[in-house]
Amino acid sequence: MDHQDDIFGASVNLEDTHLKDGYQEGYEAGFASGKDDGHEVGLKTGFITGEELGFYRGCIDVWNSVIRVEPTCFTTRVQKKIKEMDELVSKYPIMEPENETVTDIMGSLRLKFRAICATLNLKLEYNGYPKAADPNEIQF
């Protein structure tokens, strides 16, 4: 009922005004604090995500360097996995945190990395590397 000509019309409209005024005030306050909070979380998440990606890139580059010198050092299966990781890191949209593909790419990178490390019997994980127990830790 938009048009309330009865005596309650005015009070309903007034309540609406208070509601809107409060909303506006709250929105402004929330907008200011939300930006700072988000920035803080973004800084942390960005660093952690970047670290993981850079870490994969470093490993891949070293493995590729070894393969160039000694092409038979790794099995073809492992080499294939390394190549797949290479492509995934390259196509990861690092500057687009809102890109919908990032979760899938990161998940797939972790799986391949784990498979390579298991096959080659490597202990490469650094202190802070997302634990296998909670793979959802970094996802948002």
Place this chain on the structure above:
Amino acid sequence: MERSIADELYSDIGEPKAELGQTSNTDVKESHSLDGKDDEWCEDELSWNGSDGELDRSSDLDREWQRRKKQFHSIGYRDGLLAGKEASAQEGFNVGFKESVLVGYDWGLVRGVTGALNCLSGELRGKIIESQETKTKFHNLYESMNNLSTTDALKLYNNDLSKRRVEEGKQNSDGSVLDSYHQQLRSLVLESPAIEVQFRDKSNAVLSTGQDPSLE
């Protein structure tokens, strides 16, 4: 005649009073004479009583309005606060993310290269790093990096950020602890031609993968 009318009118009031207070007839008479003196006084009293009631009622209403105003205002405020936070949090997150992700990447790259080298068999490592000196340097870099967890690195990064805020105006990122690790890696990789590392092009905000021709 007025008096009798008054008596009739106020007999209900007068009688219980008399009963309650056991008042004598003179008292009743006195009161009657008072009543009879001026009807205006009665009117005055009535109007005064009436205005008093209105005042009470209006202040009640006022209080009620204030209460409702406060109530609706705070309901709106709460909803607005959440909506405002939500609207800007993603924006702030994106800004922060883009600010730090490449710093983290450069740092992680050092972790990856030194870590993977450290895990290679001595034979394979010898094939891509010739000089023993470089091998030792790589190993030392690995050791000092491996002592630092991601949390430690985040703290270092945070220190760098606050330092940069203090020394605002100096745009160069040199002198930061994290960056010094990255520079060490760069110089070590230069010493080892067999190791090819895809460093990020610092002049560009995008990764230089050398594979994507769409990136200029």
